[in-house]
Amino acid sequence: MKKTLLVILMTIFTFAVGHAQDDDFEMLGFGENQEEKDKMTDFLGFMLLPGSNSLVRYYEVHFNYNGTIKYTQLTMDSFMNRAAGRERSMANPTKANFFETYGIKDPNIVGQLWKLRYMEYPYKKMDNDTIGWSNNVEYPEMPSQEQLAMLKQYGITRVQDLCYGHNMFMLLKDMSNNQWIARYKGSAASSAIQPGIINKEGDNFIDAE
Numbered sequence: 479m480k481k482t483l484l485v486i487l488m489t490i491f492t493f494a495v496g497h498a499q500d501d502d503f504e505m506l507g508f509g510e511n512q513e514e515k516d517k518m519t520d521f522l523g524f525m526l527l528p529g530s531n532s533l534v535r536y537y538e539v540h541f542n543y544n545g546t547i548k549y550t551q552l553t554m555d556s557f558m559n560r561a562a563g564r565e566r567s568m569a570n571p572t573k574a575n576f577f578e579t580y581g582i583k584d585p586n587i588v589g590q591l592w593k594l595r596y597m598e599y600p601y602k603k604m605d606n607d608t609i610g611w612s613n614n615v616e617y618p619e620m621p622s623q624e625q626l627a628m629l630k631q632y633g634i635t636r637v638q639d640l641c642y643g644h645n646m647f648m649l650l651k652d653m654s655n656n657q658w659i660a661r662y663k664g665s666a667a668s669s670a671i672q673p674g675i676i677n678k679e680g681d682n683f684i685d686a687e
Contacts, residue, residue: 525637594653
């Protein structure tokens, strides 16, 4: 019995070594296949929901092959460091500076994301930068319907939607453009959005510690 098992193991080893020099060959672990591995991706992202000491929640997200998503909540500083390649991140393993890649001249635009949702900063603020870009007069803590229509191209149709990856950096780049800001602030405010009941943790997701 032992001799038979040894022969089987040696056969498997010989097969693996014999194919190791083939560029298209990769030894996969049990339960894995190449299609599943290709679906496992990581991104940086945010939601326009209040978080710890912030009006915006910043995340590193992992999309698993089985359709589940793992959310790791970050501070704004950690988020910016990972985006700039200064901090270890599965969403930025090559430590690229995504701000430079997307032509974002001032990374501090990340700190302006709250303005997409609010007409005015809702809490006491140390500086005088308290005016947001929402034009929803009836519900000033929400963007107008027309403003959400502008955000749709970046993957945001509700404030609890995750904006991540390429769409997120394109939004940050556009937010750096004064003409884009003027167009966003000037979007018709006739169709007000009511602040509906939102799950404290967003929309059916779990933050990873």
